[in-house]
Amino acid sequence: MNHVFRKLQVTVTQQASILSPSLCRTTPSIQHPVWCTASVGDREYKGMPTHGIGRWKYLLPRQAPKKKKDKTQMKQMVSATDTAYGTLNVKVSGYDMTVVEHYSQYIHNLCNRLGIQVAESYALPTKSTEVMLMQEQGNKMYVEAVLKTHQRVVQLSSLNTSLCPIFVDVLLKNQPEGVQLSVKEHTEADFQARFKARPELEGLIAQINQ
């Protein structure tokens, strides 16, 4: 092993000597390339006062290596105890999107203020309802209007029982017109309902199982 290194060193030093005139103009004389010296122990540049001046990654907290393919997992559901409710879903729905969004933002900010832990805040897909009216003369129905129902969910991880009546009272007193408010427990089914169905995958699984 050693003689290989020595051979490398010999060739390298020859190159260094050939190139040194051009190198000297651009590089300061103190810096020597790593492979010129015999061992790692006496790297001369480490003695430079500004050695390692730009290092910052060692200051960050240790992160586990991120896996590329990570299936979206449900956040841990908190179960109800004697003094607090478990994971609750506060669902706001209505026809007017700005009002619904502003109200859900208000709820989120209120929770932050009151110290209620908010697990997640997401939107469910918009449902379109077609309003069809019968024509005055004749049996045909024609499309009168298309109403879109928007839904926003604020998921609370736990709610103190002593805080609950006050919290719900404030929400109800500030409820805007045309907006429906619903407070329910969070279930696994609610979480799974957010995903799109994949018919090909289900077909393949069924085939495998057969």
Add this chain to the structure above:
Amino acid sequence: MVSRSFPQLLTCFNRTAVGSAGCRRFSITPPGRATPQSNTAVERVTSPWTLMAAVCLQRLPVITADCSPIEQRFKQMMQQMELEKSLLSDHELRLMEDAERMSRKQGNEYDSDEEEGHGDQAIMLAQDLEDTWEQRFKSFQPAPRVRADLDKDLTSVQRCLADSLVLLAEQQVGAEKLWLLPQAAWQEGETLRQTAERALCSVTAAGFKATFLGNAPCGVYKYKLPKAARTESSVGTKVFFFKAILADSAPGTAPNTALLWVKKSELQKYLKPAYMMKVDRCILSL
């Protein structure tokens, strides 16, 4: 106290158009309550206070409150700004196209073959649609927002639709009749919330459907009996207030006690000062 597991809260509140009952429509999924487990060996510390639970039943506002002058001016200004910044909608674009086509038709050099296929749009102009909509809007009669005669009737639950009202009942306390939040004495083996529900049922003769907002009380009022009436076992009463929201106000039978629906500002006229101070803190004036 008997320990019990915590019931879950499942409620749905709608704030849509005024229903026939003049209240917000509610859908309540009854919470799954576990039966109370009675501990055989329970050391009960007898306290000299008698416990009572009262229900603070509120009817939430049905219509929006009127805006103050500054709010109105700001609203108008914001609407105007948004209108000026907004883009034309589909309907308005159609109106413009139709008007333009009309003007081209009236012109001398009009070739209907060159017109792109606008089939039904040529038959049913956007302006006609707008006219039919205007007609239908004019024929719609909304209910009056404020009815002066109902506002003065304190016993009606439909008074003052823009404010939230609290239920008061006249109950016999000791020797005199006082106006209070409906209350009942706590009995062994039930939770305070059940006591509050019982209080509501007994006072209103099971006419009102209420949703209780939780198992924890929102306020307490302590009343010490006068020195003459105090004994070893009864020093006074503690009344715990529970919040509830009115769900359905169809009074089936006439109530057996006198009931009032009052706004927060009118509470002072009916309640005793010390009691009023404690109740005032529970009711949010929003």
